Amino acid sequence: MSSHYYSQKPASSGKTTTIQTYQLGNRLSFKSQSGVFGWMKVDKGSELLLNNVDIPIKKGLVLDLGCGYGLIGIALAKAYTKVNFVLADINELAIKLTKENCKTNGVEDNTEVCQGNIYEPVKDLKFSVILTNPPLMAGKKILWEFVSKAKDHLEHKGSIQLVVPKKKGLKSMQKMLESVYDEYEVIAKGSGFWALKANK
Template structure:
């Protein structure tokens, strides 16, 4: 069976890189993408909604982009929080390589980009925020692991931000997050996509 899902560690699809420009948070970014990564032709609507909705936390601390892909969420957040370190993680080696190239292309230095299966290789704790556009096709167990491990890595007062489509499990994701955090809220929704936010107390 060919192993080239975007959540695979080593995509087997033939490389076919492409470049394009996209404006996020008022800044025009140059992105390089490739086969075997999520939404290779444009910044997907869910990620754009998450970027637009995200509020920079009032508490200090690093921020984590869990499942960064080629980097649009993490790099957009890094560009508006130059005083923070943005950790960008993914299991997909090709995506991580692209994220590193895109950080360099856009002259963004306040990022740490590295491989992690869920958040298992994230050694740092005390994150002010975790953002994720979770890998839906990887399955509910993996997605729920991301939520659980995010809670563990967040500082008190830190927040988890999730974008997920209603048809892809937003109600069950909300219930899981609510059970972990004791509360959660819907902060935005558009075109079937929902933004869930939960703060750790």
């Protein structure tokens, strides 16, 4: 079977880099490696999502589903220190990097990192928010599970907030959201991406 960034054990040339970035008022540093999504630089879609998310700051648990090297969940955990975050991904290399990056950025106290397929590693948990820059390359079946099964893992009135490229995947994502949730809203547009939010 061929290896992709969304494989459990991705092929990696072993090349690493350190991404220095400023997000939500904090200077952050991420170790990244070939074999994880967008390993050379901050993805514009992820950046749009993390700068426009709606996080209930007083309670709840937030899931960064498909966390990659940890950009979204770690940047938010640094900014919202009273909120607890779970970062999950199928890619074992991504999980190793995310664990290191949580330490480097000092967010170990309000983060948990777990490896597994879609919601399997968080099967007993409910979230106030599920965030994702979904793996479009993994195909519609996986995307459908990201979106439809979120409902089983959201608290009452919890939301899924996600980002998709306008030219690739937006229409089909809109259809998926419409068929699973009563309605959805557009929370941001920029750099060729749309960020969308649907409530349970």
